[in-house]
Amino acid sequence: MKTLIKDCCIIKMTNENEIIKKGYILIEEDKISKIGEGEYKDLKDEKLNIIDGEGTAAIPGLINTHTHCSMTLLRGYGEGLPLMKWLNEKIWPFEAKLDAEDIYIGAELAALEMIKSGTTCFLDMYYFEDDICKAVGQSGIRGIICTPVIGDDWQQRIERFKAFYKRNNGSFDGRIINMLAPHAPYTCTRESLEQSAKAAKEMNCGLHIHIAETLDEVETINKTYGCSPVEFLEQTGIFENKVIAAHCVHISDKDMEILKKYNVTAAHCPQSNMKLSSGISPVSKMLALGINVSLGTDGASSNNNLDMIEEMQTASYLQKLSTSDATALSPYETLEMATVNGAKALGLEKEIGKLDVGMKADIVLIDLNKPHMVPIFDVCANIVYSGSGKDVKTVIVNGKTVMEDYVVKTMNEKDILNSVKKSVENILSRQ
Ligand SMILES: N[C@@H](CCSC[C@H]1O[C@@H](n2cnc3c(=O)[nH]cnc32)[C@H](O)[C@@H]1O)C(=O)O
Numbered sequence: 001m002k003t004l005i006k007d008c009c010i011i012k013m014t015n016e017n018e019i020i021k022k023g024y025i026l027i028e029e030d031k032i033s034k035i036g037e038g039e040y041k042d043l044k045d046e047k048l049n050i051i052d053g054e055g056t057a058a059i060p061g062l063i064n065t066h067t068h069c070s071m072t073l074l075r076g077y078g079e080g081l082p083l084m085k086w087l088n089e090k091i092w093p094f095e096a097k098l099d100a101e102d103i104y105i106g107a108e109l110a111a112l113e114m115i116k117s118g119t120t121c122f123l124d125m126y127y128f129e130d131d132i133c134k135a136v137g138q139s140g141i142r143g144i145i146c147t148p149v150i151g152d153d154w155q156q157r158i159e160r161f162k163a164f165y166k167r168n169n170g171s172f173d174g175r176i177i178n179m180l181a182p183h184a185p186y187t188c189t190r191e192s193l194e195q196s197a198k199a200a201k202e203m204n205c206g207l208h209i210h211i212a213e214t215l216d217e218v219e220t221i222n223k224t225y226g227c228s229p230v231e232f233l234e235q236t237g238i239f240e241n242k243v244i245a246a247h248c249v250h251i252s253d254k255d256m257e258i259l260k261k262y263n264v265t266a267a268h269c270p271q272s273n274m275k276l277s278s279g280i281s282p283v284s285k286m287l288a289l290g291i292n293v294s295l296g297t298d299g300a301s302s303n304n305n306l307d308m309i310e311e312m313q314t315a316s317y318l319q320k321l322s323t324s325d326a327t328a329l330s331p332y333e334t335l336e337m338a339t340v341n342g343a344k345a346l347g348l349e350k351e352i353g354k355l356d357v358g359m360k361a362d363i364v365l366i367d368l369n370k371p372h373m374v375p376i377f378d379v380c381a382n383i384v385y386s387g388s389g390k391d392v393k394t395v396i397v398n399g400k401t402v403m404e405d406y407v408v409k410t411m412n413e414k415d416i417l418n419s420v421k422k423s424v425e426n427i428l429s430r431q
């Protein structure tokens with residue numbers, strides 16, 4: 001069965017000037033087979049499932065390149081603290097009580113929230129990874145699910161990763177991919193970082209890590225190793241792999257040169273950085289230097305949601321403010337961070353991040369028939385500045401419709417919300 005989306009505005013993300021005012025997208029199997037202006041002509045010969053796109057804008061599914069999915073269970077928990085206090089005093093003690101079932105429910109909640117706000121692919125760093133793969137696989141979206149390397153049992157974790165990777169990488173029609181995630185330079189030892197780098201090379205997979213999130217971190221690393229977090233990580237061999245580095249807030253010009261040299265992607269998380277008072281990442285500067293910068297929400301408890309449209313708005317406004325330049329991060333450039341750059345970060349640029357013939361059909365329809373969305377002088381500005389995840393009407397991933405006309409088809413929303421309540425009650429009752 002083929003699916004035709006008709007009469008929608010199409011933002012292909014192939015070129016800023018290539019926005020189709022009214023056109024169609026034809027989907028065959030998991031891919032886009034035709035895309036064009038006006039009406040699709042060969043209607044009569046084909047059996048088509050038709051989605052009326054009138055009054056919507058089609059964009060590539062949004063790509064969240066840094067989150068901890070089941071932290072949805074910690075939404076609103078541990079407010080008003082800076083990173084280290086937040087982790088040590090609130091988050092880590094809470095996480096110590098979670099079991100596989102909690103993580104599964106938290107991941108379902110995250111997937112549901114992502115679908116409803118237009119995210120079709122995300123990069124995740126959380127534990128009970130097998131359960132996360134299952135929840136995400138069943139939800140219909142794409143997930144790059146990592147095994148975290150943190151703490152004293154890092155050797156076992158790296159070994160665990162190898163078996164985990166064999167079990168899950170490429171599962172659910174290729175929608176699940178696995179990477180290894182050494183947590184951060186201040187929670188990993190030199191040896192555990194070196195061994196993570198080695199394992200990733202052996203498995204030919206990517207690495208996901210937090211880098212230079214706070215000044216505290218920079219000071220700690222400087223005291224311990226006499227250099228910056230980025231310089232230290234270069235020594236460990238981490239950057240000889242595909243690396244997605246969350247945050248990159250406190251980085252020097254020299255650090256940026258290193259990131260550029262190794263093609264490291266910086267996954268910018270502006271709302272989390274603002275909320276934990278971590279600082280402002282030099283995004284415009286990195287982009288000008290040719291560093292790939294993508295976008296992430298971070299976990300729901302430092303944000304407090306997984307809405308990538310809101311995140312785009314924050315990213316753009318924050319660069320305008322911090323550089324004193326109103327032209328900084330235009331709506332189109334910000335959309336690029338959440339689509340094209342995200343795909344590039346993950347090594348999936350030939351498959352997702354753009355709407356074009358031969359690309360996977362990961363498509364989001366944004367509702368423009370709303371008071372806050374008219375008039376339309378610049379459709380990208382309407383989406384990034386006037387819109388939010390709540391304007392996402394229809395979502396297609398890998399050719400399958402996971403939400404149509406605001407109704408999620410792959411998950412039972414009511415059941416999930418009930419399970420979350422029960423799960424949190426259980427967690428709080430544990431010692
Ligand atoms: N403690 C678990 C989970 C590690 S996953 C990643 C960890 O990153 C934590 N985390 C979430 N947001 C941030 C952040 O912004 N910076 C650093 N760590 C974070 C999160 O709470 C979680 O503990 C284990 O032993 O496997």
Ligand SMILES: [Zn+2]
Binds near residue numbers: 066067068210298
């Ligand atoms: Zn994080």
